[in-house]
Amino acid sequence: MHWLLLVLLFLSFNSYSQQQYKLLVYFTDKYHSEYTLSTPQNYLSERALERRQIQGIEIILNDLPVNNHYVDKVLGLGDVSTVLRSKWMNAVLVSFQDNMLIEQINNLACVSSVKILDSPNSIHHPDNKQNLELLNKAALDYGKGDRQVEMHNLHLLHQIGYTGSGMQIAVFDSGFNGADSLEAFEYMHQNENLLGIKDFVNPVDTDFYQAGHGRSVLSTMAGYMPGYFIGTAPDASYYLFRTEDGSSETLVEEFNWLAAAEYADSLGVDIINSSLGYTTFNDSLENHNYNDMDGNTTIVTKAADWAASKGIVVVNSAGNSGNGSWHYIGAPADADSILTIGAVAYDSSKASFSSFGPTVDGRIKPTVVARGLNTYVIDNEGDRATSNGTSFSSPIIAGAVACLWQAYPNETNMSIIDYVQRFGHQADSPDFLLGYGIPNFYNAYLELENRNYFVPQEYIDVYPNPITNQFTIKYFSQSLKQVELAIYDVLGRKILTQLHEVKEGRNYIAVSLDWDKYSDSIYVIQMNHGGQLLSQKILKF
Numbered sequence: 001m002h003w004l005l006l007v008l009l010f011l012s013f014n015s016y017s018q019q020q021y022k023l024l025v026y027f028t029d030k031y032h033s034e035y036t037l038s039t040p041q042n043y044l045s046e047r048a049l050e051r052r053q054i055q056g057i058e059i060i061l062n063d064l065p066v067n068n069h070y071v072d073k074v075l076g077l078g079d080v081s082t083v084l085r086s087k088w089m090n091a092v093l094v095s096f097q098d099n100m101l102i103e104q105i106n107n108l109a110c111v112s113s114v115k116i117l118d119s120p121n122s123i124h125h126p127d128n129k130q131n132l133e134l135l136n137k138a139a140l141d142y143g144k145g146d147r148q149v150e151m152h153n154l155h156l157l158h159q160i161g162y163t164g165s166g167m168q169i170a171v172f173d174s175g176f177n178g179a180d181s182l183e184a185f186e187y188m189h190q191n192e193n194l195l196g197i198k199d200f201v202n203p204v205d206t207d208f209y210q211a212g213h214g215r216s217v218l219s220t221m222a223g224y225m226p227g228y229f230i231g232t233a234p235d236a237s238y239y240l241f242r243t244e245d246g247s248s249e250t251l252v253e254e255f256n257w258l259a260a261a262e263y264a265d266s267l268g269v270d271i272i273n274s275s276l277g278y279t280t281f282n283d284s285l286e287n288h289n290y291n292d293m294d295g296n297t298t299i300v301t302k303a304a305d306w307a308a309s310k311g312i313v314v315v316n317s318a319g320n321s322g323n324g325s326w327h328y329i330g331a332p333a334d335a336d337s338i339l340t341i342g343a344v345a346y347d348s349s350k351a352s353f354s355s356f357g358p359t360v361d362g363r364i365k366p367t368v369v370a371r372g373l374n375t376y377v378i379d380n381e382g383d384r385a386t387s388n389g390t391s392f393s394s395p396i397i398a399g400a401v402a403c404l405w406q407a408y409p410n411e412t413n414m415s416i417i418d419y420v421q422r423f424g425h426q427a428d429s430p431d432f433l434l435g436y437g438i439p440n441f442y443n444a445y446l447e448l449e450n451r452n453y454f455v456p457q458e459y460i461d462v463y464p465n466p467i468t469n470q471f472t473i474k475y476f477s478q479s480l481k482q483v484e485l486a487i488y489d490v491l492g493r494k495i496l497t498q499l500h501e502v503k504e505g506r507n508y509i510a511v512s513l514d515w516d517k518y519s520d521s522i523y524v525i526q527m528n529h530g531g532q533l534l535s536q537k538i539l540k541f
Contacts, residue, residue, distance in 0.1 A: 046268070055311040152442075168195065169236050184219055220395045229378060261304070272314045274314070318333050369438055424440075460535075467515065
C-alpha cells in the first residue's frame with residue numbers, strides 16, 4: 001500500500017467546494033498513452049512548437065498529457081470529478097465527498113501517491129488577505145505616471161516601435177474586474193489583443209470579473225489612454241487566468257498556478273506575469289518556511305521552473321513581507337530560472353515592504369526592481385490612482401520584457417533574462433535588497449543590436465521622426481573620431497551645432513532642442529568629419 005500523506009486545508013468558501021475533498025493524485029508513469037513524443041502537434045499548439053524550435057528545446061516526457069486511461073480508473077471508483085490536470089507533475093486534482101474513496105484511489109496500481117489539498121473537516125479561518133489599497137485617486141498629470149516607464153528607458157523602445165506587438169503575456173491573478181468594460185482597456189479590445197480568459201479556481205464560478213487586483217496589474221501593461229495613462233506593453237496580446245481564490249489561502253492555489261502555466265505553454269505564450277506569492281495558509285500546519293525557499297521544494301516554484309524550461313519568461317513579484325516577520329521572498333519567487341521583481345519608490349530607493357533575498361541557498365533575489373510604491377494603476381472606476389506592492393512592479397517589468405523580446409524574438413528566454421539582469425543599475429554589485437537593480441531596457445536593446453547587427457559603411461538614422469524635443473541620432477562610424485553635428489532649416493540657416501566624440505561601431509547621440517521656437521517644416525541633420533558629410537532629413541510638425 002502506498003504511503004498516504006494527509007494535508008488538511010481550509011476549503012474555498014463557495015458551494016462548489018464546501019463539502020468536497022480535493023485530492024491530488026500522482027501517477028506512476030505515462031505508458032500506454034494515446035499521446036507520443038513523435039506527434040507533439042496533437043497536444044501543443046503551432047506557436048508552442050515554434051517557440052521550442054527557435055530556442056532549441058526538445059519535446060520530452062513531461063510534455064505528454066496525463067494518461068487518460070489512468071484518469072478514467074480514478075473516476076471509475078465512484079462519484080469523483082476531475083478538477084485540474086498537470087502533465088508536468090503527472091498528476092490530477094479530483095473532487096469527491098466520500099472519504100472512503102481516498103484509500104481506494106491510493107491503492108490503484110497506476111497511482112504512486114496521493115495528497116489531500118482540501119477537506120470538509122478543515123477549520124474556517126477569517127480571510128487574512130489585504131485588500132488592494134488605491135491612494136490619491138485624484139487626476140494626475142501624465143508625466144508622473146510616465147515615471148514608471150521612463151525609469152527603465154522603456155519610452156525609447158516605444159519611440160522606435162517596440163510596444164509589445166506580436167508578444168503574448170499570460171496574467172495569473174485573482175480577478176479582473178473592469179478589464180472587459182473600462183476605457184483604459186478599449187484599445188486592447190479594439191485591437192483584439194485579449195486572446196482569452198480562463199478560470200482555474202472554479203470553471204462554473206462568476207467571480208472572474210469581480211475581484212479587481214488583476215485589473216490593476218493588467219493596467220500597468222495593457223492600459224492605453226493617451227495623455228492620461230499608458231502601460232508598458234500596450235500592443236502586446238493577453239490571456240487572463242484566474243488562479244487565486246480570494247476567499248481563502250490553500251495549497252490548491254499553487255496547483256491552479258501549475259495548471260495555468262501548462263495551459264499557457266500549450267498556447268504558445270511568451271511571458272507569464274504572476275503577481276502572486278505563497279508562504280502562509282489558512283491551516284498553519286501547511287505553512288512554508290524559509291528552508292523551503294530553495295528553488296526546488298514548493299509546487300508553485302517547480303511549476304515556474306518547468307514553465308521556464310519550455311522557453312517562457314516567467315516574471316513574478318518578490319512579495320510584500322519586507323516589514324513583516326517573514327521578511328523574505330515567497331514561492332515561486334525563489335525559482336532559479338525566472339525574473340523575481342522587487343519594488344522601489346519614485347526616487348529609486350527600496351520600498352520598505354518589498355521582500356528581501358536571498359534564497360536559502362544564497363542566490364540573488366530579487367532579480368531586479370521596478371516601481372512598486374505609489375505605482376500608477378487603473379482602479380475599479382476606471383480612474384488613474386496609486387497603489388503599493390510588488391504586485392505592480394512585476395507587470396511593469398513583464399511588459400518591458402515583451403518590448404525587448406519583440407525587438408529580438410529569436411533570443412531564448414534565458415538570454416532575455418540575462419540581458420535584463422546585465423543592465424540593472426547595480427549589476428556589478430548585486431545585493432539582497434534590489435538584486436541587480438533597476439534595469440535599463442534601452443541599453444539592453446542597444447547591446448543586443450550591437451551583437452546582432454553590423455553595417456560596414458557609415459550611416460546615420462534619427463528617431464523619432466517626425467521629431468520631438470528629445471530625439472536620438474544613431475550613427476555608425478568606421479573609426480574613433482570627433483564629428484560636428486549641425487541642424488539646418490529649409491533656408492540653409494544653422495540652428496544647432498555640437499561636437500561629439502564617436503567610437504568605432506554603433507553610437508547613439510541624445511539631442512535636446514526646444515522645437516517650439518521653430519516652425520513646422522523639413523529640417524536637415526548633418527554629421528561632418530573633415531569634410532565627409534552624412535545627412536538625414538527630419539520633419540517637425
